[in-house]
Amino acid sequence: MERRLLSVLDSVNFDMISSISKEEAEQTFLKSKESHRKKSDMLYKSKQTQSRTDKARWIANMSDHQLTTSQKEVLQLGLNFVPAPTKVPVSDIMEAIESGALKLPTEAANELRGRVCSTIKQKKPPKQNLSKEQTDKGNATVLLSKTDHESKLENLIATLTYKQLQKDPTATQEDKLSRILKPYEKRGVFSKQLYYRLRPSGCQPPRIYGLPKIHKPSTPLRPIVSCINSPSYELSKYISSIISPLAGQTTHHIKNSRNVVLSMKDFIIDRDEVLVSFDISSLFTNVAIDEASHVIKSILQQDDSLQERTSLCPDDVILLLNTCLTPTYFSYKDLFYQQKEGTAMGSPVSPIVANLFMEYFEHVGLTSAPYVPRLWKRYVDDIFCIMKKSQVNSFLQHLNSIRPSIKFSMELETNGSLPFLDTLLSRKDDGHLNITVYRKSTHTDRYLKFNSHHPDHVKKGLIRCLYDRAKNVTISPIDLKQEQHHLLLQHNGYPANFIHSTLHPSHQSSSLSTSTPDTFCASIVLLYISGLSEDI
Numbered sequence: 001m002e003r004r005l006l007s008v009l010d011s012v013n014f015d016m017i018s019s020i021s022k023e024e025a026e027q028t029f030l031k032s033k034e035s036h037r038k039k040s041d042m043l044y045k046s047k048q049t050q051s052r053t054d055k056a057r058w059i060a061n062m063s064d065h066q067l068t069t070s071q072k073e074v075l076q077l078g079l080n081f082v083p084a085p086t087k088v089p090v091s092d093i094m095e096a097i098e099s100g101a102l103k104l105p106t107e108a109a110n111e112l113r114g115r116v117c118s119t120i121k122q123k124k125p126p127k128q129n130l131s132k133e134q135t136d137k138g139n140a141t142v143l144l145s146k147t148d149h150e151s152k153l154e155n156l157i158a159t160l161t162y163k164q165l166q167k168d169p170t171a172t173q174e175d176k177l178s179r180i181l182k183p184y185e186k187r188g189v190f191s192k193q194l195y196y197r198l199r200p201s202g203c204q205p206p207r208i209y210g211l212p213k214i215h216k217p218s219t220p221l222r223p224i225v226s227c228i229n230s231p232s233y234e235l236s237k238y239i240s241s242i243i244s245p246l247a248g249q250t251t252h253h254i255k256n257s258r259n260v261v262l263s264m265k266d267f268i269i270d271r272d273e274v275l276v277s278f279d280i281s282s283l284f285t286n287v288a289i290d291e292a293s294h295v296i297k298s299i300l301q302q303d304d305s306l307q308e309r310t311s312l313c314p315d316d317v318i319l320l321l322n323t324c325l326t327p328t329y330f331s332y333k334d335l336f337y338q339q340k341e342g343t344a345m346g347s348p349v350s351p352i353v354a355n356l357f358m359e360y361f362e363h364v365g366l367t368s369a370p371y372v373p374r375l376w377k378r379y380v381d382d383i384f385c386i387m388k389k390s391q392v393n394s395f396l397q398h399l400n401s402i403r404p405s406i407k408f409s410m411e412l413e414t415n416g417s418l419p420f421l422d423t424l425l426s427r428k429d430d431g432h433l434n435i436t437v438y439r440k441s442t443h444t445d446r447y448l449k450f451n452s453h454h455p456d457h458v459k460k461g462l463i464r465c466l467y468d469r470a471k472n473v474t475i476s477p478i479d480l481k482q483e484q485h486h487l488l489l490q491h492n493g494y495p496a497n498f499i500h501s502t503l504h505p506s507h508q509s510s511s512l513s514t515s516t517p518d519t520f521c522a523s524i525v526l527l528y529i530s531g532l533s534e535d536i
Helices: 002-008 011-052 069-075 090-101 106-122 132-137 146-157 170-186 192-198 233-246 257-264 289-301 314-325 350-368 389-400 456-473 477-486 496-503
Strands: 162-164 207-212 221-226 273-280 329-332 335-339 375-379 382-388 408-412 417-420 423-427 433-437
Touching (some): 090 106, 146 207, 170 314, 207 329, 233 289, 233 314, 257 433, 257 456, 273 389, 273 417, 289 350, 314 350, 389 408, 433 456, 456 496
Antiparallel strands (some): 162 335, 273 408, 375 382, 417 423, 423 433
């Protein structure tokens, strides 16, 4: 190459081109070197992150039981881990297929049965994701002693919030609700299909259990009431669909973390202002049902779109709503208890009622306050404010004076930062807010294990959810890179190429047909079996 250039160029031009080429080569070398250094550093940090992952935090053993190594390995997988089945559940699959086949014409049903049988014969059980040792020795999962759990739950029930009933009111509630619903079906307000869906039959009483709050001293329990299959459960879901559009229409409402960022990213805080959050103690059990019903009825009467969602008038909606809210009972160890005040815990309609009540409460509180925070944003019972530091204590007193049953606590910023929902808001020197993802100190970074027997789309959904939250919440590009680095899921078993292909798909595709079928169709729910369910 040099000989050819010397033959056509004079010495001056040749030296100039030669110098330029060397400079370009040197720059290319330095860029390549820097790129490899960054990759090496990233790989090293990745390995360091994995090695620093404290898997011991994935288990909170508060019992006296000493776990074996195998038991720890199983528990570290998480309660959402699904072991792969050791055999194909042929009878369960065929039972589900048959339920759908009965809805099809005979020829189509027989073709469906034949294809499924042929597919099953060709498949073997999926590869096991638990060793035999883990499976045999992983049955002891007691982390909180039964005696301790029962004692704490019984202490909760023994408070003035509940009273014991003489007998199970479930049958009475079923009969009462059926009598209330029947006239709506007779008048044609409810179709027969809707009536039979809402009418209770063969119900179970709501059940209470407790979840340990491991981030608080003495590990208190959070009471949870499951209302699934209780007499008013289906009606509660129906009423929820009617009144849920009423909530969230105020300027103070926060929908999600992204909404937090959009509301506050351009806000500038003065030096005499402070970040403060307010929280309500036990909102659900302290909502005044009569007052909440009056508030909701008033909103329904002004709702021009109500008839688009239901044939019920506002009075009927409120009647059925109160029917859902008043049976606030539950069972525990074959005994039955009534919640004296507030909305029914565990009912699908209770969060919406509490939210609408809080919208009314905040209107009363803010319009009657001697001074109003410059910023007030609320997510149900969690409130974020920016206000004069000198006014905080008196404003808290004002909030606690509005309703005797509604009591607020507050938290002030620490070192210029304050968490709200899953965001951490920090004031900058220029008064603007920096926002990042917030995790409690008890957060373990444990997610669904990659080898759990779940479909790939569930695992991809987890990855997209975590990375989308990082992009939606984090303002600073530097913080975003740190958050994305924090989301290295290798310690949950996710291969780097799986994460990359999920976040950067080569093309958009879908395994589901979007075309409208020309023949009859029926819905079938199948247990997921890797390699088999996809083919069926």
